[in-house]
Amino acid sequence: MDIERYLAEGGRVTSPQGLPPRYRAELLRLMATFVDSSLAGAAGFADIINAAPGIEARIAAAKIVLEKTDHAGRVLRVMADFGADTARYATHHPWTGRLPRSAPPEARLDTPDQRLSVFAFPLDGWTDAVVMNLVMGTAAGVQIDDLVQVSYQPLAEAVREIAPREARHTGLAAEGLAQALARGDRDRVAASLAYWTPRVAQGFGSGRPERLAQLTRFGLRHTAPETQAARWRAALAQALAPHGLSLPG
Amino acid sequence: MARFHPLTVTAVEKTIRDAVCVTLEPEDPAAFAFRPGQYLTFRRDFDGEELRRSYSICAGIDDGRLQVGIKRVEGGAFSTWANEALRPGDRLEAMPPMGSFHTPLDAANARHILGFAGGSGITPLLSIVKSVLAREPRSRVTLVYANRGVNTIMFREELEDLKNLHLGRLNVIHVLEQDATEIELFTGRVDEAKCEALFRHWIDPADVDLAFICGPEPMMLGIARSLRAHGLDDAQIRFELFASGQPGRLKAPVAGCGAAAGGAGTEARITLDGATRTVRMEPGQTLLDAALAGDLDAPYACKAGVCSTCRCKVIEGAAEMAANHALEDYEVARGYVLSCQAVPTTDRIVVDYDQ
Numbered sequence: 001m002d003i004e005r006y007l008a009e010g011g012r013v014t015s016p017q018g019l020p021p022r023y024r025a026e027l028l029r030l031m032a033t034f035v036d037s038s039l040a041g042a043a044g045f046a047d048i049i050n051a052a053p054g055i056e057a058r059i060a061a062a063k064i065v066l067e068k069t070d071h072a073g074r075v076l077r078v079m080a081d082f083g084a085d086t087a088r089y090a091t092h093h094p095w096t097g098r099l100p101r102s103a104p105p106e107a108r109l110d111t112p113d114q115r116l117s118v119f120a121f122p123l124d125g126w127t128d129a130v131v132m133n134l135v136m137g138t139a140a141g142v143q144i145d146d147l148v149q150v151s152y153q154p155l156a157e158a159v160r161e162i163a164p165r166e167a168r169h170t171g172l173a174a175e176g177l178a179q180a181l182a183r184g185d186r187d188r189v190a191a192s193l194a195y196w197t198p199r200v201a202q203g204f205g206s207g208r209p210e211r212l213a214q215l216t217r218f219g220l221r222h223t224a225p226e227t228q229a230a231r232w233r234a235a236l237a238q239a240l241a242p243h244g245l246s247l248p249g
Numbered sequence: 250m251a252r253f254h255p256l257t258v259t260a261v262e263k264t265i266r267d268a269v270c271v272t273l274e275p276e277d278p279a280a281f282a283f284r285p286g287q288y289l290t291f292r293r294d295f296d297g298e299e300l301r302r303s304y305s306i307c308a309g310i311d312d313g314r315l316q317v318g319i320k321r322v323e324g325g326a327f328s329t330w331a332n333e334a335l336r337p338g339d340r341l342e343a344m345p346p347m348g349s350f351h352t353p354l355d356a357a358n359a360r361h362i363l364g365f366a367g368g369s370g371i372t373p374l375l376s377i378v379k380s381v382l383a384r385e386p387r388s389r390v391t392l393v394y395a396n397r398g399v400n401t402i403m404f405r406e407e408l409e410d411l412k413n414l415h416l417g418r419l420n421v422i423h424v425l426e427q428d429a430t431e432i433e434l435f436t437g438r439v440d441e442a443k444c445e446a447l448f449r450h451w452i453d454p455a456d457v458d459l460a461f462i463c464g465p466e467p468m469m470l471g472i473a474r475s476l477r478a479h480g481l482d483d484a485q486i487r488f489e490l491f492a493s494g495q496p497g498r499l500k501a502p503v504a505g506c507g508a509a510a511g512g513a514g515t516e517a518r519i520t521l522d523g524a525t526r527t528v529r530m531e532p533g534q535t536l537l538d539a540a541l542a543g544d545l546d547a548p549y550a551c552k553a554g555v556c557s558t559c560r561c562k563v564i565e566g567a568a569e570m571a572a573n574h575a576l577e578d579y580e581v582a583r584g585y586v587l588s589c590q591a592v593p594t595t596d597r598i599v600v601d602y603d604q
Contacts, residue, residue: 001465001466001467003466006466006467006469006470006490009470010470010473010474011466011469011470011473011488011490012469012473012486012488012490013488013490014348014349014350014487014488014489014490015288015303015347015348015490017290017303020603021560021602021603021604022522022548022602022603024560025548025558025559025560025602026548028548028550028556028557028558029548029549029550029558032550032551032556032558033550036550079556081347082556082557082575083557083575083576083577083580084555084556084557084575085555085556085574085575088553088555088574089551089555089556092551092553092555093551093553112549112551112552112553112589113550113551113552114550114551148483148484149483153349153350153487153488154348154349156483157349157484160484208546211546214522
């Protein structure tokens with residue numbers, strides 16, 4: 001049986017050998033996006049530890065930085081089987097590089113790494129970081145739901161281990177949001193929601209239909225970007241509702 | 250990055266007519282600590298061409314030895330050589346164990362593990378079965394083992410011995426295509442229908458904690474469909490597929506030819522996703538940048554020669570890489586370049602991302 005047909009029928013593969021070149025390339029790109037986003041996200045969050053308003057918050061922020069870096073490492077280990085040089089990879093891009101805060105949502109960072117574009121924007125203080133973490137964490141949850149079904153089994157397994165910890169990070173953000181509101185930071189929260197929501201939305205992309213179809217045939221994607229974006233918006237609205245907040249725009 | 254390490258062959262035993270079990274002694278045993286279900290990738294030079302082939306470890310984790318099973322593939326240079334010419338005392342080179350077809354073992358577990366093996370797909374499963382039975386005294390294993398006929402059953406005696414050693418904890422169901430047994434259930438191919446029948450009469454899928462499948466693609470798809478239909482989720486189903494994707498022989502690499510590039514810029518013919526386009530390159534431009542500038546959706550990620558996402562093959566002409574941290578020598582010898590690092594050194598170059 002031809003391997004492309006096997007994949008199209010829902011087959012799983014477990015080793016880099018014998019994979020079609022385009023599959024290999026798309027899979028590596030998918031993994032690079034995850035690794036780059038995690039490293040860039042952790043790098044941005046590292047500075048925020050010092051802005052945390054208390055010991056618990058400092059611990060939570062440090063834990064998020066630690067675990068996101070670890071998640072990057074786990075997926076990078078899967079990439080290593082394809083020849084990626086993991087030691088060099090971890091340091092070859094300036095992960096802290098950011099656009100000016102005022103850059104529009106469509107702006108892109110002029111570096112070749114594959115981070116989601118949202119990780120090109122700088123955080124602005126603790127409450128802003130909490131809101132970003134909630135908005136992005138909710139999106140990551142939707143994307144991870146898709147990624148655990150990926151046809152490359154070693155990646156699916158790595159993501160399965162990562163998923164509950166990513167969900168906890170989003171849970172920490174939800175707690176942080178409640179605390180920020182209790183501190184009377186409602187305006188700040190609303191401003192940050194308005195800032196981050198369109199920037200996170202960019203990450204769902206639209207993509208050329210042919211490419212999406214191919215990713216689906218390869219078993220590298222199971223949900224359409226529009227469906228994912230809708231799920232994200234619904235999940236985010238649900239997280240905001242108890243606080244009397246709603247999705248901007 | 251994984252490196253090749255030397256190993257000495259200490260035994261080569263025939264398990265059936267066209268398969269051998271090879272025992273290996275690594276110079277660096279620590280590098281070959283394995284998890285049951287993993288495989289080794291060997292390399293060997295055949296008439297000046299390097300071939301790499303992966304074979305699953307069939308030894309259990311407590312067997313105290315490193316063993317792989319190698320079944321001869323029609324037209325397969327490495328497997329034929331291993332079956333016909335490999336002798337004790339020979340030296341081989343292999344990368345440390347790789348693969349994720351395994352499950353963490355814990356003596357406290359009381360699991361029912363269901364394995365499906367097709368032909369030589371038994372090799373990693375044998376390692377898993379042995380290790381689970383040895384390390385998890387409260388776990389049980391059911392193995393559905395598909396073969397053409399009685400004489401093609403690899404490790405038949407080892408499985409019998411395991412059943413006797415772990416009384417009541419290993420159940421082996423042989424399903425044979427030919428050599429029909431009297432029971433219809435155990436005759437034919439292991440496909441979706443056969444799984445349904447087995448689940449109705451023989452195995453309770455609700456009782457299964459984890460399933461391992463290693464065999465030909467259609468068999469794996471059928472089994473997986475049936476397992477999913479019976480409520481197992483993706484995290485409970487492990488697939489192993491690699492043997493069938495390996496070609497018999499490599500094609501000879503295309504030697505670079507053509508004169509050194511002048512300043513006028515190179516003409517590049519780039520094939521991507523089956524379509525070919527010709528672009529005129531700027532001096533010093535990389536193949537990747539030329540492809541992107543030509544509106545080709547060429548894959549890349551790190552643009553630093555680290556990740557291998559942008560790999561393509563030079564079919565005609567030649568290119569030089571500024572940095573290469575990802576491709577190995579044999580890949581470079583076969584004409585692969587990292588397109589983010591590769592600048593043509595000829596007036597004309599033909600590259601293919603689809604190979």
